[in-house]
Each structure stands twice: as structure tokens, then as C-alpha cells.
Amino acid sequence: MRPRVAFLGLGEAGYAIASGLSDQAHVTGFDPAWTGRPAEFTASASAAEAVAGADVVIALTAAVDAPGALESVLGRTTDTAIYLDLSTASPDLKRDLAATATAHGLTFAEGVLMAPVLRLLVRTPVLATGPGAGRAAELLCACGMDVTPLGGEVGEAAARKLLRSIVVKGLTALMVESLRVAESQGLGQWCYDHLVDTLTELDGDVVHRLLDGTVAHSVRRVAEMEAAASMARAAGEPAAMALATAEVLKSVPGQGVPRFETAP
Known part of the structure; x- marks a missing residue:
């Protein structure tokens, strides 16, 4: 029998994943x-109608809408249903959602999408934690999704997603400022091509050199970023990213830089 999967939220990501699951699940x-x-x-007329009889309920909403989505189905699911929240929310909000679900007898799992959905669609990697993560992964992977249960506490997946976001969204903002x-x-055009070349050659050794070089040369790099900020302001840009970079670099002599080994 095909699993029954219900979606709360049919925006760009929800629509793409729901469509991809349709061949293997109801x-x-x-x-x-x-x-x-x-x-x-x-497409159901209400949240209650959508989740009736579902084995897994996937909530793919904005973080601000996540509590309301959960509230809309409390008492409306089967006793064995798993509620998988995939909103990009803080670990604290995920824990609040878990507490609410548990208080109402609903098995909860939190998950995060770790790549752009429109590129990988139903195969977009998902990390999941919480009491229902293992069972959700079992059901959804059988239907074609890529769900990895981490085995940790609720909030761990959200933390990983947001740490990634600091890098990916921060890097994007840096590129926007630099290109302007x-x-x-x-x-x-030169700057764009240089960005592509620089990012293409990134690997563990390059990351180590960047971090180690920052420890050794943070004072000089602060001055360099302040000069870059001056150039940006002269061009009419607020230089928000350059100035923020300078502030982080100023903290390095006192706080250092965490050092980790590259995974084999």
C-alpha cells in the first residue's frame, strides 16, 4: 500500500516535492x-481534510506560519501520524513546536532542506531529528525522497541549516555588494569571472589557508576591508558587508578562529 503524505504549504518548495512524491505515494x-x-x-479545501488518514504530515511553511500550521491539525491526524516540520526556523521554535505536538499526542520530527529545491526537486537532501525522524525517513525515502535522520535532539537539524545559511546567504550578500x-x-565582468574562479577552487586546504591567514594577518585585513568599505561608499553602496567583515576580523586577535580538520 502506498504511504499517505500530506503537505501543509504548497508554495514553490512544497509544490515541487509534493509533485515528485505523487508517483509513489498518495x-x-x-x-x-x-x-x-x-x-x-x-489539493484539499482545509488542513484537516488534507491530513486525514496521513502517515506523514510535512509542514513546509515560513517559520512565522509554522505554529499556526501545527495548531490547524492538532486532533485531526491519526494516532500513528508523524508531523515533520520543514520550516527554516530557529532551534528554539522547533523545540516549541515539538512540545506542542507531544502535548497533543502527535509524534514530531523537525527537518531542514539542505539544497535549493528547484534544482533537486523531490531528491533535495533533508536532515531530520526528533522522535519521528527515523520513521519519517523510512516512509519518505521509500517514495523517492532523500531524508537522513540524525538521531539527535529536536533543534539540531535547524541549527545545521542556519549555520549553512550564514555562509551561503552571507556569501551571496558579499557577492552582491562586490559586483555592485x-x-x-x-x-x-572581471569581478564576476574572478568570483567564479575563486569559488571553484575552494577545498579543505584553501579553507584552512583562509582561516590560518586570518589569524596571522587579521590587523592588516581589517585595514584592507576598511579601504574596501571606503571604495564602496564612494560608489554609493552602504558597504554593510565590508564593514561587518572588518568588525569580525577585529575580534580575531582576542577570540581566535576555531580550527577543525577536513573530513576525509
Whole structure:
């Protein structure tokens, strides 16, 4: 028998994953903003209708909507259902959701998407923790998803996601700022090509050199970033990322830089 999977939230990510699961599972979904576009799954008229009889309920909402999504289905699921929250929320919010679910007899798991959904669709890697993580992974992997249960406490998956976000979103913001200033200098294409070359050659050795070099040369690099900030402001940019980088570098002589080995 095909598993029954219900989605709360049918935005870009929810729609893509629900569609991808439809061949291997009986999929239903609810979203108050549903536009009625063509779908290979059943779009329900309410959250309660969507989760009725579901083996796994996947909540893929914005963090601000996560508590409301959970509240909308309390007492509406089967006794054996697993509630998997995939919102990009803080570890504290995930723990609050877990406490609410547990208080109502609903098995909870928290998970996070670790790659852009529109690139990998239903195969987007998911990390999951919490009491229901193992069972959710078993059911969903059988349907084509890539869910890895971490075996840790609720909040651990969220922490990993947000640590990744600091790097990925921070790097994106740095690139935006750099390219805007480069364009003002007539160096936009060169800067773009240089960014591609720099990021392409990144590996464990390069990361170690960057971190070790920061320990040895943080004072000089603060001055370098302050000069970059001045150039950015002259180009009409607020230099937010350059100035923030300088502030972090100023902390290095006193606080150091964590050192870890590259995984084999």
C-alpha cells in the first residue's frame, strides 16, 4: 500500500516535492493561498481534510506560519501520524513546536532542506531529528525522497541549516555588494569571472589557508576591508558587508578562529 503524505504549504518548495512524491505515494496538500494550478496531487479545501488518514504530515511553511500550521491539525491526524516540520526556523521554535505536538499526542520530527529545491526537486537532501525522524525517513525515502535522520535532539537539524545559511546567504550578500561596486568601477565582468574562479577552487586546504591567514594577518585585513568599505561608499553602496567583515576580523586577535580538520 502506498504511504499517505500530506503537505501543509504548497508554495514553490512544497509544490515541487509534493509533485515528485505523487508517483509513489498518495499525496494531499493544503495552502490557504492555493491558486488552483494543475497538480498531480489532491489539493484539499482545509488542513484537516488534507491530513486525514496521513502517515506523514510535512509542514513546509515560513517559520512565522509554522505554529499556526501545527495548531490547524492538532486532533485531526491519526494516532500513528508523524508531523515533520520543514520550516527554516530557529532551534528554539522547533523545540516549541515539538512540545506542542507531544502535548497533543502527535509524534514530531523537525527537518531542514539542505539544497535549493528547484534544482533537486523531490531528491533535495533533508536532515531530520526528533522522535519521528527515523520513521519519517523510512516512509519518505521509500517514495523517492532523500531524508537522513540524525538521531539527535529536536533543534539540531535547524541549527545545521542556519549555520549553512550564514555562509551561503552571507556569501551571496558579499557577492552582491562586490559586483555592485565592481560595476561602478567598470570591472563588473572581471569581478564576476574572478568570483567564479575563486569559488571553484575552494577545498579543505584553501579553507584552512583562509582561516590560518586570518589569524596571522587579521590587523592588516581589517585595514584592507576598511579601504574596501571606503571604495564602496564612494560608489554609493552602504558597504554593510565590508564593514561587518572588518568588525569580525577585529575580534580575531582576542577570540581566535576555531580550527577543525577536513573530513576525509
